[in-house]
Every structure is written in structure tokens, then in C-alpha cells.
Amino acid sequence: MAVFLSTYVNKVDRKGRVSVPASFRAVLAEQSAGVADGVIVFRSLQHPALEACSERHMEALAEALEKADLDDETRDLWETNVFAGSVLLPIDAEGRVILPQDLAEFAGITENAAFVGRNKVFQIWQPETFRARAEQARTQGRNAGLSLSSLTAAARRTPQP
Amino acid sequence: MAVFLSTYVNKVDRKGRVSVPASFRAVLAEQSAGVADGVIVFRSLQHPALEACSERHMEALAEALEKADLDDETRDLWETNVFAGSVLLPIDAEGRVILPQDLAEFAGITENAAFVGRNKVFQIWQPETFRARAEQARTQGRNAGLSLSSLTAAARRTPQP
DNA sequence: CACAAAAGCCCATGATATCCCATGGCAGTC
């Protein structure tokens, strides 16, 4: 299993701890030489939600940023958004993380948190906010005529290097 | 953990001391044979803020400057701004530094200081000034359609030698 | 040479995160 899949809603305890779903931890571990000791979390640019990925994924991002041909201002924006805005949350022995207050507030998370698999990354939402968003996404997807066959067709049109 | 990540706001006490975030000290230590005994600080060329890095990184920067293909004026600018304007601040046993008055004034730092991770270096800002900058960076990033995929795509377009 | 200010050093403290162990539910198994 190499991608983050499904949605899980877990409780935030009074200390601010939340369990990262076991299957997500497995994916993180796979990308980090066996043990999932930490996860990178940052604010989504599009939604009132948090994005999360493995350290390795972040390293790849950092590398891409160094190599990318960007003007100074754009690079500065990236570095501010990516590095300054991210946190590395350690995962404890029970598989939990503590969401920093400012990030939890940004996503409106208090009692519960929804972990949403999104392929290479996952998101953390306030469950009710996510439910609304998911419903909207379904409608939009149907209207746009999304289907699995259209996706695989699109993939065939743009072969990978 | 090999990079400076996240943003931390710490207090400046009446003696002018500020704690360097523990995770930043860890990165500095990693680059300096175990112990973080000092940090290089100089004025940012783009912002009303301070740039900081390890001694080792500054040495690498100096080397890069020698090799770089720059005209005399640019080189001169670099040398006056960065090297002449740099200080090596000792880190005390509790992990704090004292910001020299002129540098603190340059960044407008009085009560609090924001330590901003930026991959290989970090910045020190007056927290409110940084908050404004971060917000601007978010907005511009969103408008410019900054996304993880667009970044990795940009990196692919400029392969390294 | 004396004195004041600044810088460095040591220790104290409260808040917070980290570690460790316990419990209960749910699923699959024998």
C-alpha cells in the first residue's frame, strides 16, 4: 500500500492529541525507512484544512525548490509558504500527534479531526467542514463528467518520462 | 532533521536575550560537529529582517561567492552587505543569543522575535511584520496557482547537469 | 586605577510535550 486512502475521523483528546490512522502511519513508515516517526503538516492554500506528508516528500519538495528556475520573489514566496508554514510533528509510540494550536484553529478543529487520504499526501479537516466539501466535490465531479475511464484516457495522452 | 522548519515566536527579555528554538539549535549543532555554540546573523537584502545560519553554511556561501560568475560591483555588494555586516553570536547554555542593538533595530525587534525556518537558513523578524509578510505570501501564492505539483513540474523542466 | 555598564554564567521555575502503561472496542480466528 503506497498511497493514502479513505477518510477516518478520530478524536482529539484534552491534551490535543489525535491518532493518525494506522494505515496512514504504514504509508508514512514505508517512505521513511521503516518507522513513522514524524509527519509534516502545513496549511492548505485552497481549503480551510491542513495538508500532511512524509518528511521524505518534503525533502523532495525542498530539492525541487532548489533546482527550480524561479525569480527571486517567487522563490521567496515559496520558501515562506513551504518552510516557514510547515511543522514536523513527532508521532508518539501510540501513533498520535499533537496539532499545534494555530494550525488546529486554522482548520477549525476542536473535538474531532478527519484524516482524508489524497494519494501522496493527506489532509486533516474539521469533519463537518469536510463533509460539506465532499458533497460539493461530488456534485462538481458529476457535472464535469469525471470518470475512471476518462482519467486513464488522460494518462495515456501524457506519457511519463 | 536537516533543515530549518516552522516559525517560532520567542520573547526578548530585559537583557536582550532570546531563545533560539530548540529544533533550530539541533540543526545548527548538526552542522557544527555536535554542539551549537554560535550562529551567524546578518541583515536581509530583501526584507526588514535578519538572516541566520551556521558557520559552516556561511563558509559554503563564501566559497560559492568566489566561484560565482559575478561582476565586480555585485561581488562588492555581497561582500559589504553580507560579510562585513555579519556577526557571530554565541549561544549560551540555555540556548539563547543576544541580538546586537543595531541588528535588532534594523528588524524592528523589541519585545518578541519570530524565528522563521527557510530550509538551509532561517530568518529573524519582528513578529507582526512577519505575519503581514506571510499573509501576503499566502495570498500571492494562491493567486499565482502555487501548488506542489506545479513546483515539481517546474523542477522537471530545468534538469541539473 | 577605579568604577559602571555590559556580557557571560549558574540556577530556579512553570508550562508543555514526551514517555510509559492501562483500558475498551472491534475484527478476525480457532
Place this chain on the structure above:
DNA sequence: GACTGCCATGGGATATCATGGGCTTTTGTG
């Protein structure tokens, strides 16, 4: 249907970290 694990959840003990204050040493200055 009892048993066995995994997994989410909870709570208490301990370590870490940011912060603050006092005291000594250095520095710079009259």
C-alpha cells in the same frame, strides 16, 4: 462463542524547553 490482536483512547509520571533573576567577570571609560 471464547480468544487474540490491533488500534483508538485515556491518564499519570517525567523530561524538555522557554523564560526569568541573581551573581561574577570582563570591558570600556573617565
